Amino acid sequence: MATSDSPNEPPRSDSEGPSTEAESSSQPFLDRTSTHNAIFYILAGLCVGLFAGDALYHKHTHFEFEGWFGYYAFFGFFAYMGIVFIAKALRTVLKREEDYYGE
Amino acid sequence: MNSLPPGFILILGAFLIPFLKGRARQALILALPCLSLGHLLSLPSDHIVTAQMFDYQLAPIRVDKLSLVWGYVFHIAAGLTALYSVHEKNSLGHVAGLSYAGSAIAAAFAADWITLFVFWELTAITSVFLIWARRTKRAYTVGLRYLLIQVGSGVILLAGVLIHVSQGGSLLIHRMGVDSLGGKLIFLAFGIKCAFPLLHNWLQDAYPEATVSGAVFLSAFTTKLAIYALARVFPGTEILIPIGITMTLFPILFAVIENDLRRVLAYSLNNQLGYMVVGVGIGTELSLNGTAAHAFAHILYKGLLFMAMGAVLFRVGTVKANKLGGLYKSMPWTTVFCIIGSLSISGFPLFSGFVTKSMTLTAVSEAHLAIYAVLLLIASAGVVDHSGIKIPFFAFFAHDNGHRVKEAPLNMLLAMGGAAALCIGLGLYPAPLYKILPYPVDYAPYTVSHVVNSLQLLLFAALAFGILWRTRIYPPEIDAINLDTDWIYRKAAPPVVVAIGRVCAAIHKAVVGTGAQLGKAVLGGLEKTHAPPGVMGEPWGTGATSLWAAALLGFCLMIYYL
Structure with a gap:
């Protein structure tokens, strides 16, 4: 598992790092942490609504x-959580270097 | 013209492409699918053409409701992919792509086994050039593997047909079971092309190595032709249900941890085929309609997703998820089209997957197969991950890797736009699709239950992704590959074959060596007696010769009188 040197950076949460409001506003709308949070909370809100529905x-x-x-x-x-966790476990068994087959 | 098999215009016309240049060539590439579709539409429905070859009755053309569904969508796919690739200067891809499309169309309309076999093999031979056209050593090796497996499927098909016919079966294609040996072999041949579990890995091996437009062509035809063949010959074969369920589930896990986004799409394609195979296995009118409708919608949205990833590969030079990200800034149109494809494949209401995949799911429920219904629902949650979220998210959003490229060329955008429009159009207004299905449709996708339940499934799955991503639990994209069944013939088998070869060589050496020594000993002995210094090697004098000749004659005379 390559969790320690993850090349994908998940969006920074507000509590960590230099992601201040001033810096965020100079970034494109979809790159801002505030936008990411908004999307997530809107999604969560929709889910609550659908559940109650x-x-x-x-x-x-x-x-x-x-x-x-x-x-x-x-x-x-x-089901989604299960799939991701099983896939993560599977990776520990199946992962190989890119040139494993030497092609 | 009524006796010209559908698809022939594409096969023959494709070979004119290298003789033209510039606008004329582009016009021909775009005109061929249109001409071929025009020809198909001109054929009367329920039309069958027979021909006599030696003692055999062949039927190269059968136009009926089942073959027409595939005929229409294959033509749409050929047309859109031709538009997508029309800017490419090299003729090889165009000739291979269009003749491949034509072969698949001709195979779908074949009504006898010999014709089917010929076009079955022709799809293999034409399509391998879509991989080789990449002109890398790796593509060459992958192409060889692909060709071996595809042609192998055809050979197994032919063996099955020969056994079937020799046991008194008909040369005309119709429904059969898997009880006889012939039936089993034909089933296996279809299963290879359809990427059944454990027979599937040629797909994930080959498609990501094809050219930008080659992968779009490949995604449409081979596997869906196999689905058509299964629906034609083995509807209601129950073993197909667990096979299909397995196909929907296993590829998902591989798709989650795969880094190459075109390979993710290949796994996702495999997963989608599973739904169609389940539909064939159930064999009711609703489920077979579901298979046909899903094949139709799937060819369009899967083609669209391969087009979007092809555009990324074309502009950025890679489709590795960990090397991409933030591309929505450079390729906004491609991003929008890709998201439409993702929503369609996920089965989001108002998009094509919603109105087609649910037919199969309903057919499973109506057959009271509770466990299978639950498993298919798990697979549907998996589709949300690999095609719904992973493809657009890692390519166009996620972590910006700083690629600032041009938007895809206009013809690519038009092709993607056309496919996207069809994905939305079918989702909003499925009636025309339902009308061309093999059986009358009594199915309403837009019920409150269905819409709300689908939205719950999809959005809660998306929420799960959101949580896993924000908590960094979601498996990161990394430079790595994952072992699959191709490990058997790429890694495990070669040393075994080499070892067997070594043993054979040793045996050969021992046998030949011993033989040579034995021969040497015999020859040495003979040389002693028969070479000049030896008894038999010395020349005789005339007297001795005549004496021995007289003695011999005397001996013969004595025997004669006795």
């Missing part, structure tokens, strides 16, 4: 478990 309509289901409150929301969240 399950109370407002009659769900058409084929299986009983589909009718559970927030089934698809939980499913999407945990």
Whole structure:
């Protein structure tokens, strides 16, 4: 696992680094940490709304478990998490150098 | 013209391309798919053309509702990819791409096994040049591997057909089972081209090594032709359901940790084929409609995603995720088109994947296959990751790697725009697509339940990504490859083959060496007696010769009288 020298820099959170408001405003809109945070919180807000929305309509289901409150929301969240964690574990076994095959 | 197989105009016309230059050549490249589509549209529906070859009854053309779905979308894909690649100066890619498209179209309309075999192999032979056209040593090696596997699939198909026919089966293609040996071999041949689990790795090996436009061509035809063949010959074959489910799941994991974004798309393609294979396996009218509709939509959005990544490769020179990022500033149009492709493949409401993939999912639910329905839903969450988020996010946003390049050329943008428009158009108004499906459609994608549940699944998956990314748990993109089944024939098998070769050489040496020594000993002995100093080697005098001759004659005379 190459977590220590990650070449992808996740967006800096407000609490760390030199990402002050003054510096951010000179950056393009989509590069600003404030924009990233806004997108994330809007997404989270939408999710909350959709989750609550399950109370407002009659769900058409084929299986009983589909009718559970927030089934698809939980499913999407945990299936995604599961896939990423399994893939991360798989990488520790399958990862090789780029010139492994010598081609 | 009614007896000219669909696709022939593309195959033959492609070979005129190298003889033209400039605008005339570009005009021909763009005109060929249009002419070919015009020819297809001019054919009457439910049209079959038969021909006699020796004692065999062939049927090179069958136009019916199933073949037409593939005929239409193959032509759209050929046209858009021709537009995408029209700026390329080298003729090789154009000739290979259009003749490959034509072969796939002709194969989809073939109604007998011999015709299918010929075009099945022709798709392999024409398409390998889309990889070799990259003109690198690596592309050459990858192309050889690809060709071996593709031609191998054709040879297995032919073997299956010969056994099938020798056991009294018909040369005409129709529904069959996998009980007979012939059926099994044909199933295997289809399975190789369809990238079944463990037979899949040629796809992820070859497609990312093709040229910019070559990968777009490749993404459309070979595997979807195999899906068509499965839908034609093996609908309702139950083993296809677990095979398809496995195909939807495993490639996702590889896509998450793959760094080459065109290889991510190849894994994602494999995952999408899984849904279609499940649809064929269930074999109901709804599921087969689902397979056909999904193949149609998939060719467009997958082509669009390959076009977007091709444009990035064309401008930046790499599609390694860890080398990209921030490209939305330089390539805003490509970014928008790519996001449309991503939303379509993820099955976001108002985009094409939403109205097609759900048909298969509903068919699985209606067949009361609860576990399979759950597994397909997990796969749908996976699609959100690899194609919905990973492709656009790492290429165009994420960490800005400082590439300041030009936007993609106009013809590429027009092709991407056309594909994107179709992705949205099908999502907003699926009626025309539903109308051309093989069976009557009684399906409404836009119900409150379906829209809300899809949005919940997709947005909560996106939220999970947001959390994993912000907490740095999401696996970073790094310079590395991941082992897959190609390890068997690229790493494990060669030393074994070399070792077997060494043993054979040793045996050969021992046998030949012993033989040579034995021969030497015999010859040495003979030399002693028969060479000049030896008893038999000395010349005889005339007297001795005549004495011995007389004795011999006397001996014969005695035997005669006795």
